[in-house]
Amino acid sequence: MRVLILGVDGYIGWPLALRLIQRGHEVYGADSFFTRRRVREVGSDSLIPIKSMQERIEHLKKRFSSTVNFFRGDVSNASFIYRLVEEIRPDAVVHLAEQRSAPYSMIDLKHATVTMEKNIISTLSLIYAAKDIRPDMHILKLGTMGEYGTPNVEIPEGFFEVEYRGRKDVLPFPRNASSWYHWSKVHDSNNLMFANRVWGLSVTDVMQGVVYGTRTADIQDRSEFTRFDIDEVWGTALNRFCAQAVGGLPITPYGKGGQTRGFLSLEDSITCLTIGLEKPPERGEYRVLNQFDQYYSINELALTVREVYAKEFGGNAEIMHVDNPRVEKEEHFYKPVSEKLRKMGYSPSGDLKHDLKTILTDVERYRQRVDKLKKVIMPRTQWK
Ligand code: USQ
Numbered sequence: 195m196r197v198l199i200l201g202v203d204g205y206i207g208w209p210l211a212l213r214l215i216q217r218g219h220e221v222y223g224a225d226s227f228f229t230r231r232r233v234r235e236v237g238s239d240s241l242i243p244i245k246s247m248q249e250r251i252e253h254l255k256k257r258f259s260s261t262v263n264f265f266r267g268d269v270s271n272a273s274f275i276y277r278l279v280e281e282i283r284p285d286a287v288v289h290l291a292e293q294r295s296a297p298y299s300m301i302d303l304k305h306a307t308v309t310m311e312k313n314i315i316s317t318l319s320l321i322y323a324a325k326d327i328r329p330d331m332h333i334l335k336l337g338t339m340g341e342y343g344t345p346n347v348e349i350p351e352g353f354f355e356v357e358y359r360g361r362k363d364v365l366p367f368p369r370n371a372s373s374w375y376h377w378s379k380v381h382d383s384n385n386l387m388f389a390n391r392v393w394g395l396s397v398t399d400v401m402q403g404v405v406y407g408t409r410t411a412d413i414q415d416r417s418e419f420t421r422f423d424i425d426e427v428w429g430t431a432l433n434r435f436c437a438q439a440v441g442g443l444p445i446t447p448y449g450k451g452g453q454t455r456g457f458l459s460l461e462d463s464i465t466c467l468t469i470g471l472e473k474p475p476e477r478g479e480y481r482v483l484n485q486f487d488q489y490y491s492i493n494e495l496a497l498t499v500r501e502v503y504a505k506e507f508g509g510n511a512e513i514m515h516v517d518n519p520r521v522e523k524e525e526h527f528y529k530p531v532s533e534k535l536r537k538m539g540y541s542p543s544g545d546l547k548h549d550l551k552t553i554l555t556d557v558e559r560y561r562q563r564v565d566k567l568k569k570v571i572m573p574r575t576q577w578k
Contacts, residue, residue: 195219195220195285195286195471195472196219196220196222196282196283196284196285196286197214197219197220197221197222197284197285197286197287197288197471198222198223198224198278198279198282198284198286198287198288199211199214199221199222199223199224199262199287199288199290200223200224200225200269200275200287200288200289200290200291200316200320201224201225201269201289201290201291201292202223202224202225202262202264202290203223203225203227203229203230203247203250204225204229204290204291204294204420204421205229205294205405205420205421205422205423205460206290206336206405206420206460206463206464206467207223207225207288207290207291208244208250208420208421209410209412209413209420209460209464210288210290210464210467210468211223211254211262212254212410212412212413212418213410213412213464213465213468214468214471215254215258215260215261215262216258216412217468217472219471220260220263221260221261221262221263222262222263222264222265222278222282222284223262223263223264223265224264224265224266224267224269224274224278224291225247225264225266225291226266226267226268226269226291227247227266228268228291228293228312229294229421229428230421232293232295232298232428233421233423233425233427233428236298236425236427236428236570237425237569237570238423238424238425238427238428238567238570239563239567240421240422240423241422241423241424241437241557241560241563241564241567242408242419242420242421242422242556242560243416243419243560243563244419244420244421245417247264247266249417250262250417251264253417253418263282265278268312268316269289269291269316269319269320270311270312270315270316270319271319272319272322272323275316275319275320275323276319276322276323276326276327278323279323279324279327279328279331280327283327283328284328284331285331285332286331286332286333286334286471286474287320287324287331287332287333287334288334288335288336288467288471289316289317289320289333289334289335289336290336291316292312292313292316292317292336292378292379292382293308293309293312293313293375293378294375295375295427295428296340296372296373296374296375296376296520297373297426297427297519297575298375298427298428298575299373299374299375299378300373300374300375300520300575300576300577301427301575306374309374309375309378310374310378310381313375313378313379313381313382314378314381314382314385317335317382317385317386318385320333321333321385321386321389321395324389324395325389325393325395329393329394329395330396330477331396332396332397332398332471332474332475333386333395333396333397333398334397334398334400334467334470334471335382335386335397335398335399335400336400336402337379337382337383337399337400337401337402338376338379338401338402338403339401339402339403339404339455339456339484339485339486339530340371340372340373340376340379340455341369341371341376341379341380341383341401342367342368342369342370342401342530343369343370343371343372344370344453344454344522344523344526344527344528345368345370345527346526346527347527347529348529348530348531349367349484349529349530349531350367350531351401351482351483351484351531351532351533351534352366352367352399352401352481352482352484353365353366353367353482354367366383366387369383372520372521372522373520373577382399383399383482386399386480387399387480390478390479390480391480394477394478395478395480396474396475396476396477396478396479397475397479397480397481398470398474398475398481398482398483399480399481399482399483400466400467400470400483400485401482401483401484401485402458402463402466402485402486403455403456403457403458403485403486403487403489404430404431404432404455404456404457404458404486405430405457405458405459405460405463406430406431406432406433406457406458406459406460406549406553407433407459407460407461407549407552407553408420408422408460408552408553408556408557409460409461409552409556410460410461410464411461411543412464420460422556422557424436424437424564424567424571425567425570425571426570426571426572426573426574426575427570427575429571431455431492431495432457432495432499432550432553433553434446434571435495435496435499436499436503436550436553436554436557437557437564437567437571438511438571439499439500439503439509439511439554440503440509440554440557440558440561440564441561441564441565441567441568441571443568443571443572444511444512444513444514444516445496445499445500445511445512445513445514446514446515446516446572446573447492447493447496447513447515447516448492448515448516448517448518448519448520448522448524448573449515449516449517449518449524450493450515450524450525451491451492451493451496451515451524452491452492452493452524452525452526453491453492453522453523453524453526454489454490454491454492454526454528455489455490455492455528456484456485456486456487456488456489456530456532457486457487457488457489457490457495458485458486458487458488458542459487459542459543459544459549461543461544462487462540462542462543463485465540465543466483466485466535466540469535469538469539469540470483470535470538473538473539481534483532483534483535484530484531484532484534484535485532485535486530486532487542488542488546489528489529489530490546496513497513498546498547498550499511499550499554500513501547502547502550502551502554503554506551506554507554507558516572516573519573519574519575519576519577519578520577521577521578522577
């Protein structure tokens with residue numbers, strides 16, 4: 195299959211390219227290196243050093259004799275995405291090229307605007323490029339479980355049956371996001387749903403949980419590592435907790451720590467996206483997949499990191515509940531459904547404690563870099 199990955203330089207984009215090349219797909223990629231620049235903007239860097247795109251491309255040629263056909267550019271620029279779709283004529287496009295940090299989007303108006311522009315306009319441009327040039331290609335778009343928020347009822351996969359004043363319908367499940375970033379994904383979902391309705395585009399809208407991990411099965415040596423962010427803006431909960439443990443900083447559940455989210459390993463994220471590509475929706479279908487392995491509360495995760503770090507490394511990590519910089523429920527019901535991917539063949543790859551041992555081992559290797567990044571780990575970005 196000819197696949198175009200938008201955001202191929204990112205945490206998920208790069209290991210996805212490795213997996214698809216291994217599986218014999220023809221892989222094209224685009225990136226503007228937005229994340230590399232914006233992580234530096236907040237004084238941070240990937241904890242695990244990563245190669246330049248040029249080095250990555252050369253490395254793949256040696257290992258597989260096939261590589262990513264790379265295009266540098268910004269997919270919120272319509273002429274760039276039109277040119278890509280025209281030249282490549284992909285069977286599928288995976289859209290990962292969005293601003294992915296909730297805290298970054300909440301810094302101020304400028305950052306909220308960049309997030310809305312990059313995210314909404316890139317998806318809209320891709321929609322139009324598909325309609326005008328290649329209406330039968332599959333758009334696989336990365337959304338987020340955070341689109342749904344934390345309602346006091348079960349969360350279905352995109353749609354649910356409602357009965358109201360004696361009549362029934364199947365409607366989109368209400369979205370109730372908790373940052374400008376998460377809302378930008380809601381707007382993308384609405385736009386994709388509408389594009390599907392008017393032009394019959396084939397869409398998979400992935401509601402993905404929080405991803406953790408340093409590796410996938412395909413990552414064999416240091417030149418293949420993907421980025422791994424641990425700072426308060428770009429790092430996500432579990433990855434940050436591992437770095438905090440190794441760096442001798444307290445593990446920081448925000449507020450009461452009862453916030454519960456769906457989580458999955460990087461390995462599982464790549465597996466699920468590959469399944470979504472290799473088992474596309476029907477032509478003209480808009481399909482929503484809830485993509486996570488299990489849900490955990492932040493407190494459970496903090497305790498598990500502390501336990502694994504003590505057992506495997508003899509370390510003694512402190513847990514410190516800090517004032518929550520976000521506006522979110524700290525204790526709530528949470529029961530999302532994730533059935534479709536499992537029916538399509540996904541079975542989770544490992545267990546959390548085993549994965550944590552691997553992450554902590556990799557983070558230990560870069561302990562000196564954790565020390566250098568210490569000043570950007572504790573929370574600073576406020577929602578209020
Ligand atoms: N949290 C802490 N302590 C920390 C960091 C986070 O308690 O040191 C809490 C947050 O308050 C939040 C939860 O952990 O309740 C998750 O926060 P996060 O920073 O791990 O993840 P989030 O901001 O929700 O965003 C991340 C990715 C985003 C993706 C999303 C999936 O950055 O790209 O879409 O996870 S989900 O959370 O399901 O919406």
